Amino acid sequence: MLMMMGLRWRxxxxxxxxxxxxxxxxxxxxxxGEGGGxxxxxxxxxxxxxxLESSFVAFDSVTKMKVEGFHLLDxxxxxxxxxxxxxxxxxxxxxxxxxDGIETVFLKFRSLGKYVNVNGSLARNGCGVHRVCLDEDRxxxxxxxxxxxxxxxxxxxxxxxFSHLHPEKEVFEFWRTIKDSLALPLLIDLCEKAGLxxxxxxxxxxxxxxxxxxxxxxxxxxxxxxxxxxELRYLSSNDDLWNQKFVEQFGNVEGLAxxxxxxxxxxxxxxxxxxRRMAVPVRLGRLMGGPHIFAPRIIRDPDPLxxxxxxxGDYDLGPAFPLGRSVRASPRRHVIPYxxxxxxxx
Amino acid sequence: xxSAPENEKNASAPEKKTLTLKSMINNEExxxxxxxxxxxxxxxxxxxxxxxxxxxxxxxxxxxxxxLVIEYCKxxxxxxxxxDDLKKADAxxxxxxxxxxxxxxxxxxxxxxxxxxxxTSQKIADSIKDLPHQDVRxxxxxENDYTPEEEAAVRAxxxxxxxxxx
Numbered sequence: 001m002l003m004m005m006g007l008r009w010r011x012x013x014x015x016x017x018x019x020x021x022x023x024x025x026x027x028x029x030x031x032x033g034e035g036g037g038x039x040x041x042x043x044x045x046x047x048x049x050x051x052l053e054s055s056f057v058a059f060d061s062v063t064k065m066k067v068e069g070f071h072l073l074d075x076x077x078x079x080x081x082x083x084x085x086x087x088x089x090x091x092x093x094x095x096x097x098x099x100d101g102i103e104t105v106f107l108k109f110r111s112l113g114k115y116v117n118v119n120g121s122l123a124r125n126g127c128g129v130h131r132v133c134l135d136e137d138r139x140x141x142x143x144x145x146x147x148x149x150x151x152x153x154x155x156x157x158x159x160x161x162f163s164h165l166h167p168e169k170e171v172f173e174f175w176r177t178i179k180d181s182l183a184l185p186l187l188i189d190l191c192e193k194a195g196l197x198x199x200x201x202x203x204x205x206x207x208x209x210x211x212x213x214x215x216x217x218x219x220x221x222x223x224x225x226x227x228x229x230x231e232l233r234y235l236s237s238n239d240d241l242w243n244q245k246f247v248e249q250f251g252n253v254e255g256l257a258x259x260x261x262x263x264x265x266x267x268x269x270x271x272x273x274x275x276r277r278m279a280v281p282v283r284l285g286r287l288m289g290g291p292h293i294f295a296p297r298i299i300r301d302p303d304p305l306x307x308x309x310x311x312x313g314d315y316d317l318g319p320a321f322p323l324g325r326s327v328r329a330s331p332r333r334h335v336i337p338y339x340x341x342x343x344x345x346x
Numbered sequence: 347x348x349s350a351p352e353n354e355k356n357a358s359a360p361e362k363k364t365l366t367l368k369s370m371i372n373n374e375e376x377x378x379x380x381x382x383x384x385x386x387x388x389x390x391x392x393x394x395x396x397x398x399x400x401x402x403x404x405x406x407x408x409x410x411x412x413x414l415v416i417e418y419c420k421x422x423x424x425x426x427x428x429x430d431d432l433k434k435a436d437a438x439x440x441x442x443x444x445x446x447x448x449x450x451x452x453x454x455x456x457x458x459x460x461x462x463x464x465x466t467s468q469k470i471a472d473s474i475k476d477l478p479h480q481d482v483r484x485x486x487x488x489e490n491d492y493t494p495e496e497e498a499a500v501r502a503x504x505x506x507x508x509x510x511x512x
Contacts, residue, residue, distance in 0.1 A: 016491075201448045202486030209455055209467065216471035223507035227479035227500050229491050267506045274509070 016230035017175045018146055018168075021049045039140040040081060043116055044109060046143055047178055048085065051107070054183035055199075056087040059104050061123075066093055082110045086123065087186075092194050103194040105186045111136070120182045122189050130185045132177055142170040180206040203231075210235055219245035219266055242266050365389070366401045367412060374409030375401070376416055382423045386415075387458035407453045411446070414439055415453050418462050436461075440469040444485055447473070478508070 024045060048058070058067035066088070088104045104123040109116055114137045121129045145167040184204065191198050198204065205213075214222055214236055222245060226236040242262030250269055363380040367389075383402075384390045392398040404412060421427060421435045440447065447470050454462040474482045479501075483490060492500065501508070 201445055202488055204448060205452065206455070209451055212463070213451075213467045213471050216468045217475065220507045221471075221475050221477075223504045224477070224479045225474070225482060227497065227504055228482050228486070229488050230496075231491075232488070233500060267504075271506050274506075 016234055017050065017053060018171065020053050021046060021143075024049050024052070039136055040111070040116075042140045042143055043134060043136055044083065044085075046139070046174065047107065047109075047118060047182075050175060050178040050183050051087055054179065054187055055089060056105075056183070056187070057090055057093070059086040059088045059102070061086045061104070061106075064102065066090075080111050082108070084108045089187075089190060089194070089196070091196055092190075095194070103190060105190050107182065118178075118182065120186050122186075122193055125193075128185070128189065130182050132181045134174070134177075139170070139174055142167040143174075146171050176207045180208075207235070211238070211241070214241060215244065219249050220270070223263070223267070237263060239263075365393075365398070367416070368401050368403050369407055369409040369412050370403050370405045371408040374412065376409075376412060378416055378419070379423070382416070382419045385419045385422060385459055387460075389457065404457075407456065408449065411449045411453050414442075414446075414450055415457060415459065415462065419459070422461060436465045440465055444470070444473060 052058075059065070060067050061084075084106050086104045086106045088102055092103055105120060106123050108119045110119075111117075114135060116134045116136050117131065118134065119129050119131050184199075184206070187199050188204065190196075202210070210232075214225065217225065219242070222236050222241065226233040239262045242265075246262060246266050246269070249266070250273075364377050365380050365383045366375050366377050367383065368375045380393070384393065389398070389402060392402065407415070418436070418439050421432055427435075440450070442450070447466055451463065451466040451470060454466055474485055477485070482488070490497070
């Protein structure tokens with residue numbers, strides 16, 4: 001698993017959740033600006049944004065109607081509070097109201113000092129309650145920084161004066177918690193209850209597992225996955241992931257100095273290697289470091305009594321002479337169980 | 347394998363302890379030897395902390411998936427299985443469609459069985475390897491939330507990865 005503590009994301013790959021949150025914030029500007037309880041509002045809106053992103057729509061339990069626009073509450077809470085929000089899915093509304101009414105889920109927010117508990121469950125016969133506890137002060141602090149950054153510097157590299165605090169990491173953790181612990185389980189419960197097909201298969205996975213699967217892909221495929229949708233683009237732009245891919249692919253860390261923009265570095269090395277491969281005659285390739293486009297080639301120690309058999313690439317075309325034998329056929333050669341010719345450099 | 351079983355001390359030992367795992371989705375029950383079930387860290391923690399009764403309910407995992415998980419655990423609890431045998435058996439277990447694999451990876455994650463998690467995520471990764479992103483979308487059932495302009499921009503940014511793709 002990726003170590004979440006050390007996550008670094010490329011600043012220019014905008015976090016889709018933040019984009020949604022900012023546009024939601026703009027629509028709610030008037031409501032946000034009025035009265036006190038700013039932190040409560042921010043937290044409610046942030047959770048609301050994750051639910052909307054997960055294909056829920058807000059639902060008014062009194063009028064039994066979908067909540068149009070961005071109206072959330074008539075009265076915003078100020079100090080200690082307990083608030084309930086209802087949600088359903090557009091597909092359920094389109095099915096029309098059955099005798100039992102519309103299937104919904106609700107989120108119940110309750111403040112406890114600086115913490116806010118959020119419980120989510122099916123509105124009717126909800127057997128499982130999904131629960132998260134949020135640190136309101138901490139979260140609003142970081143959300144505010146990200147919000148301010150997004151608003152003022154737009155597409156610039158996102159480096160605010162608070163960049164040393166990694167607010168994006170904090171907000172990512174928040175998003176992951178809400179998404180994995182509330183939105184996804186509620187979505188699965190609600191689809192099952194309403195007889196809808198369950199959510200698309202890959203998107204049902206928690207973020208950790210999505211990252212784990214990306215880790216199992218070669219770098220070039222991780223890049224393609226980034227073109228699938230904005231969430232996967234965000235997840236596939238992680239610097240640690242690309243550092244790992246760089247080492248897997250090129251077998252060294254020389255091109256990685258600095259540790260950030262690892263994807264660009266990977267792309268650059270990939271292009272360089274491709275050009276080299278096309279431009280340099282194969283025979284000379286070895287002298288220039290040898291192209292090993294895929295994994296470093298691992299060749300088992302050959303039987304000392306036979307000519308070493310070297311398969312593939314430039315070695316196939318090289319001199320028929322046993323390569324490096326004179327160097328390696330020392331009395332102690334049996335202690336070298338593998339000779340990894342793929343990463344030899346000349 | 348790593349988990350050297352201690353159940354071989356005495357062949358005529360009283361009787362092997364078994365556990366019953368019950369899928370809460372379709373109420374299917376599976377009786378398994380304890381040392382097989384204990385490969386799941388989740389179940390091990392339950393047993394160690396004495397919160398496991400005779401029947402251990404397994405929420406959110408169907409009987410079909412639980413059967414695969416148990417097959418994996420049985421293979422890996424067998425001390426005489428060679429590494430090659432295990433590899434072959436693992437490959438057989440994950441030779442499934444993507445929906446089953448997604449359920450299986452969720453189950454491996456929930457039950458905390460590291461080896462199964464590894465082989466299943468690798469298999470899912472392999473199923474989209476060397477494919478253009480449009481195919482990945484279809485296989486994973488992911489909705490394209492890019493505007494055409496955005497998609498073109500992302501595609502251009504990753505042009506280097508698309509050699510040989512239209």
